Amino acid sequence: MVTMRDVAERANVSIATVSFVINGTKPVAPATRARIEAAIEELDYRRNVVARALASSRTRILALLHPDFEARPNATVIQFVMSAAHGARERGYDLVLWPVNDDEQMSHLLAGGLVDGALLMEVQIHDSRVDRLVASRVPFALIGRTDNDDLPYVDIDFATTIDQAVDHLRAFGHERVALVTQRTKAAPGNEPGRIMRAEAAYLDTMAALGRPPAVITVEGTSAGGREAARTLHEDFPDATAVILLNEGASAGLVKGARALGRAVPGDLSIISASTTRELGEMIEPSLTVMAAPAAQLGRLAADALIDQLEGVQDAPPHLLIPCTLVPGQSVGPAPVRP
Amino acid sequence: MVTMRDVAERANVSIATVSFVINGTKPVAPATRARIEAAIEELDYRRNVVARALASSRTRILALLHPDFEARPNATVIQFVMSAAHGARERGYDLVLWPVNDDEQMSHLLAGGLVDGALLMEVQIHDSRVDRLVASRVPFALIGRTDNDDLPYVDIDFATTIDQAVDHLRAFGHERVALVTQRTKAAPGNEPGRIMRAEAAYLDTMAALGRPPAVITVEGTSAGGREAARTLHEDFPDATAVILLNEGASAGLVKGARALGRAVPGDLSIISASTTRELGEMIEPSLTVMAAPAAQLGRLAADALIDQLEGVQDAPPHLLIPCTLVPGQSVGPAPVRP
DNA sequence: CTGAAAGCGCTTACAG
DNA sequence: CTGAAAGCGCTTACAG
Known part of the structure; x- marks a missing residue:
């Protein structure tokens, strides 16, 4: 050597x-x-980067802390992860993947001194991992937000996303719009922030429009989608449009609606929010989606964290990016009331 | 501290x-x-892991070298990556993500001494990155194979996978089975190994059955899928079943076949190989898939590499895992010839 | 079974 | 502008 x-x-x-x-x-x-x-x-x-790290007490390694994604692969996750790694690399940093199952393990890893900073994915409103992160004194940025808005984060702007989805549907004459969210293992009131914030944005928008809300929560599977279609049909028969915040249920919802004799978009219009264009194209009729800005967020998160580490920055980053509307064939004019 | x-x-x-x-x-x-x-x-x-690394000249960090996946997110990729990271972590190793655009950059990274070993994804039959890897003297394992079978690798067993797909179709009476593969930017004859090996396995099987082969190569998009449907219809009208080795074209093939008046599976049976169960469920009718063993491969790759590093092992690992058949509704009895 | 000491390959005040 | 030297926090022969 x-x-x-x-x-x-x-x-x-x-x-x-x-x-x-x-x-x-x-x-x-x-x-x-x-x-x-x-x-x-x-x-x-x-x-030699190791010797440099020891001498300078800066490793130029970042950790990506995430729950176990093996079980439910999600196309937006890979985009996020890869663009974060790419953004880090361009600035001379390396990204290590840390699947963390429990807080204890996370603290252990953080204390090892391997990383200069950490990115935490799948943040919940109340999140003990965030407390651990703060306690570890390792600089970090959150992907998503807790209820403490002062911490550094990047997140999807759900309020704007939902607003745009509702606006799009209203432009097609839809007055009654339902929201389908995803059931999680989290305690009620402590679901992932994306679900809670999207739901809050939806309720706000409905209230502003003077419309009664219709929220349906199901599993993120095809079976969940079918269940949503039934619930919609039985409990909210006057809803002519649905905003999905449940990628996994997308296909099931379409199938389920059809099985109940409701054509898409003839009788029911659908927007799948916070997902990928690819998902939209995979379904027949192709779904209108609000594409999650996963790649943007990945890069922004890496950049925000590195800015912090290099002192390029004064205030903690608070970045919100809305999803992008990608029209498909699942939204059409509201059916005329009988 | x-x-x-x-x-x-x-x-x-x-x-x-x-x-x-x-x-x-x-x-x-x-x-x-x-x-x-x-x-x-x-x-x-x-x-302190950095001090330990410098003193012991072992960093216990592994690199995952991969092309830029941001562009075409693929559900199997995230499964692979996450399970590799998970497997590494369980044995006390960290996995860094290294998006590499060119060989030069790869050599630079490898020479920095950050990693004890490397995993290389998307290996091609002739792959200059592999030469660089060998030259770097960093221990490695390939995900996929070059034409040099002596190097350590883990890979999907395409021969077995294709055989099983053909067997499944023949059990439904299909005699003429086409293969739809994916066009890449690679030079002819140097496509990713998975495509070449699957095609070779297909040709072998067809030859053994005394059937003329029908291979169609299209883009990995919905448009590509539609193109495949047209080509199939025009050039191979007697083919009653298709094996897809092109995840992105799956939905387009179904749509395209229907648009040409061919019902699935009534007139055309489809198996999508080397993809995910989730993809199958996302399409109507749900596709019969051969699910890629991505999570298994990720863990096996990490384990194989660590075994090498720790001298637990004699011969370089050569592991082949076939895909798993997951029946959906896209395969049915062959239509009776008119 | 335990310790003193060299060394891993750099960075960084400090001095000139 | 350049160098001698201490030090980053460990591991590992070597000696006892």
Whole structure:
């Protein structure tokens, strides 16, 4: 292995000077610099990142803390993860994946000193992992928000997303719009923030319009989607449009509605929010979706965290990005009331 | 920060002895051990992984080298990545994500000394990245195979997968089975191994059955799927079943076949191979799929690499896992010839 | 069974 | 602008 010492010897300088040119930390005379650069080139020297990390007490490694995604693969997750890794890499940082099952394990990992900062996914309104994170004194950014808006976060702007979805449906004449959300294992009132915030935004919008809300909560599966179709049909027969906040139930909802004799979009219009274009195309009729800004969020999260680490920044980042409407064939004019 | 020195002082031993009990590298007297363990507990000491890495010249970090997945999110990818990270973590290793665009960048990263080993995804038959990897002298395992079967790899067993798909279709009376693969940017003859091997397995099977093969190559999009439906209809009108090796084209193929007046599975049976159960459920009629063993492969890859690193192992790992048949509603009896 | 000490390959005040 | 040296927090022969 070629070390900094080898380079220094070949260039006839001290290792300190080599360090200065590699890191640009101090001015070095052009001639000296040239000799050093030549030596680096000739020896094909590459600085050892572990030694650097120990000496500088900065590892330039970021952790992505996430629950176990193996069970329910989600296309937006991979986009988020990959763009975060990509954004980090472009700024000279590495991203390690830390599947964390419990808070204890998380604290242990954080205390090991491997990472300079952490990104936490799937944040809930009350989240003990966030408390641990704060206690660990490792800088971080949340993907999603707790009820403490002062912490650094990036998140989907659900209020704007729901508003736009409702506006889109109202432009087609829909007056009664239902919301289908996802059941989770979380305690009531402590669902993932995305569900609670989207629901709150929906209720606000309905209230502003003077319409009674219709919220249906089902599993994130095809069976859940079918259940939603039945509930909609029986309990809210006058709803002519649905906003889904439940990717996994999308296909089931369409199938279920049809099985009940309701054409899509003839009798029922559907928007699937916070999902991918690909999902929309996968279904017949192609779904109108609000595409989640997963790739953007991944990069923003990495950038926000790195800005914090490098002191490029004053206030903790609070970034909200709405989903993007991608029209498909699942939204049509509201049927005329009989 | 609590260091090993703090623990040593409190327990009245040298730091070497602390290291011995933490790592279990040398026998330590029970009483001494107890004092040290108590000190660790009381100080809430956690060994600094960076210092350990520098001193032991083992970082216990693995790299996952992969092309840019942001563009085309694929559900099997996230399963693979997460299970690899999970498997690594369980054995005390961390997994960093390295999106690599070019060989040069890959070599640079590898030379930094951050990782003990690497996993390379999306391996092609002739793959210059593999040459770089070999040259870097960093231990590795491939996800997929090159034409050099001696290198360590884990891969999907396409031969078995295709055989099982054909068997399944033949049990329903299908005699003429087409294969739809995916067009890539790779040079002809150098497509990702999965495509070439699946095609080879298909051709072998057809030859063994004495049937003329029908291979259609299209983009991995809905449009590609529609194109495949047209080509099938026009060029291979007697094919009554299709095996897809093109996840993105699945929905388009179904839509396209219908648009041409061919019912699924009434007139055309479809199996989508090397994809997810979730994809199958997302389509109407639900697709019969051969689910890719992504989670298994992720864990196996991590384990195989770690086994190599820890010398648990003699021969380089060569692991092949077939996909799993998950029946849906897209396969039915072959239509009777007119 | 335990300790003193060298060393891993860098960075960073400090001095000149 | 450059260098000598301490130090980052561990591991690991080596000696006893």
